[in-house]
Amino acid sequence: MNKTVNINLAGIFFHIDEDAYLKLQRYLEAIKRSFTDSQGRSEIIADIEARIAELFSERVQNDKQVIRIKEVDEVISIMGQPEDYLVDDEIFEDEPKTSYSKKSTSSSASKKLFRDTDNSYIGGVSSGLAHYFGIDTIWIRLAWILLIFGAGTGILLYILLWILVPEAKTTAEKIMMTGDPVNITNIEKKIKDGFDNVSDVAKNVTDSVGSAAKNVTDSVSNAAKNIDFQKQSNKIKSSSKTFFDTVGEIFMFFLKVFAKFIGIILIIVGASALIGLIIGLFSLGVADIIHIPGLDMVEIANAGNTPIWLVSLLSFFAIGIPFFFLFYLGLKILINNLKSIGNIAKFTLLGLWLISLISLIVVGIRQASEFAYDESYIVKTELPITATDTLTIRMVSNDNFSNNFYRNNHGFKLAHDDDGNKIIYSSDVDIRVKSTTDSIATISIEKSADGRSYEIARERAKNINYNFNLRDNILLLDSYLTTNLENKFSDQEVDVVLYIPENTIVYFNNSTKDYLHYKQFEGNIISREDTNHYVKILFDDAECLDCPEEDFEVKVNTPGLKINEEGVEINSDEGNIKIDNKGLKVQSEDVKVNIDSNGINIESDN
Incomplete structure (x- = not known):
């Protein structure tokens, strides 16, 4: 049974085994003695203790777990042995001589993304990215300039990184x-570099002292690099490393590269979608405020x-939030230490x-319900047209409207009437013709519209404006319909049904062609082919009076007989006969006859 000691290391509380505490205490004292005459001694010691506390925190699963000698040894292995820094070895004489070699004093650190505010112009994002990707900061800043002035996407991306990427505060x-x-080497070097920078700015250090400090720093840096190199070399050459370990590490390397690539793709997709949605929402808001004509159609x-x-x-949130999480996921893949947005923010966004x-969904259902009823x-209006009359039918347009706008797909648009008022205009007008036994003709204007109830649909249909006029047996039909804006577009349409007495002659002007059906059906006896012709109305039928006679054409192509526009040709085993515009040709084994x-x-072998 071992005693435990409660310690406060860099502001963090730990339970530590007594033996482990004694070893850690001697280790820290040795480090302090190694920096007795060093500039920035207190800062170096404080950062070393903070790093040791961080390493202990990574190894402690809960608050009640006790730090043992094993954890202390691991931390010493990472931070470095005191004898590497000219500390008296005698204080460790009671320890086993199997101390860690210098090659194991450096941990294989992985590069993490932070904001470098020490070398920043705004938030330190560019300097941090430059460190992370190992390139000069000028290239990152140039990329921001291109993104900002190119597509305008750099501002939002910079702000997001500024918020999500933590600042490098500690050494x-x-x-x-x-x-x-x-480790101890790099912490010492970093703090001394900071003092050197301050000294250079203040110009309070002589050139000789600065040169000496630089030489010491370079020596320590080179030593650290050599240690790293030796460590990696020995690690690769270690006999304990099996072939399968190497294969596994290679596989994990490519897997990490692939994961980073996926992260980049997610960031690009997420950022592009968010920027597009923001630009679209902003543009739509501006368009709504200044009343751009395109929004009137919507x-x-x-x-x-x-x-x-x-x-x-609602569309921005419904589409943008998933893309934001895609963007955040991409950042999490690329940045190991990315600051979490917190559970409150996550559940709020969800x-x-x-x-x-x-x-x-509710808005969509409500919109769809507006077309539930048709x-x-x-x-109906009687026309003074009898069986003895000839009726001419024409379509009439309006200078304020486009006569054939969206005619093929029955669309609509916003227009202005003669008084300058805004109205809905559509060319969804169809003409049907039926025969009647009545003595006079009748025109039926059938207006139809959709609505979420029978009453609304009928009211919208009733509010459709459509006009016609009869002048000297010439029926003028509007080629369009109109309705007020408050009726909305509810698939309004007009069917003009003409009931014409039998034996009446009707002439459909070419302007009616697009408004007639392309064939006869369900009592409709006039089609588009009847335009520009005089047509006599019969019982459920119509007869074209001035249509050209159709050419009679026969084509026969059977074994031994061929009849087409070129003539007639008969073939058999005994010979063939051909009749065309050149004459008659008969040919057999014995006789050849040619009449032209x-x-x-006549030619004969006999």
């Missing part, structure tokens, strides 16, 4: 930022009357995403 973090192992189609800004905001998604409103414009020519 250990500044060393990890450059990828160097966090407002007309918004039958559910949901505010456009609300739909755009709740906001669910609310936005459910709200969009109702009609019919107005030159006369009759």
Whole structure:
């Protein structure tokens, strides 16, 4: 049973075994003695203790766990033995002589991303990225300039990195930022470099002292590099490392490279989507404020009357939040020590995403319900046209509207009437013609529209404006329909049904071609082929009076007989006969007959 001691190391509380405590105490005292005459001694000792406390924290699973000699030995292995720094070996005489070699004093540190505020212009993001990727800071800053002035994406990305990437505050973090192992050597070097920089700025240190300090620093740095090199060389050449360990490390290396590549892809995709959504939301907001004409079309189609800004905001959250997490995931893959956004932020974003998604579904259902009912409103008017009359039908356009706008797909647009008022305009007008036994003609205007209820759909259909006029047996039909903006676009359409007495002659002007059906069907007796012709109305049929006669054409192609526009050709085993515009040719084994414009020519083998 061993005693335990409670210690406070760099502000962190630990339970430590008594033997381990004694060893750690001697180790720290040896380190302090090694820096007795060093500049910045207190800062070096404080950072070393902070690093030791950090290493202990990584090895402690809970607050009640006790630090043992094993953990102390591991920390000493990472930080370095005191005898490497000219400390009296006698204070360790009671320890086993199997001390750790110098080659094991450096830990294989992995480079981590921090913001380097010591060399920053704004937030230290560029300097931190330069350290992480091992390139000069000028290239990172040039990339920001290109992103900002190129596509404008650099500002948002810089702000996100500024928020998410932690600042390198401690000496250990500044060393990890450059990828160097966090041990006594590098902590001492980093602090002394800081003092050297201050001395250079203040110009209070002579050139000779500065040169000496530089030489000492270079010597320590070279020694550290040599130690690292020797460590890696011996590690590779170690006999304890098996072939399978090497294969495993190679596999893990490529796996990490692939993971980093995936992280970069996620960052690019997430950032691009977020930037695009922000630009789109901003543009839509500006367009709504200054009333850009394109938004009027959206407002007309918004039958559910949901505010456009609300739909755009909900869409931004519903789409943008998943892409934000993709971006954050990419950063987590690339940056091992990325600052967490916290559970509160995560659950808040998740709740906001669910609310936005459910709200969009509700808006979509409401919008779809506006087309649930299709109702009609019919107005019939008698026309003074009898069986003895000839009726001409034409389509009439309006100078304020485009006559053939969206005619093929029955679209709509915003237009202005003669008084300058905004109205909805559509060319969804169809003409059907039916025969009747009545003595006079009748025109039926069938208006139809959609709505979320029968009453709304019928009211919208009733509010459709459509006009026609009869002048001297010439029926003028509007080629368009209109309705007020408050009716929204609800698939409004007009069917013009003409009931014409039998034996009446009708002439459809070429302007009606696009409004007639391409074939006869369900009582409709006039098609597009009948335009520009005089047509006589019959019982459920129509007869074209001035259509050209169709050419009679026969084509036969069977074994032994061929009939086409070139003539007739008969073939058999005994011979063949050919009749065309040149004459008649008969050929057999014994006789050849040729009758053409030159006369009759008969040839016989006999």
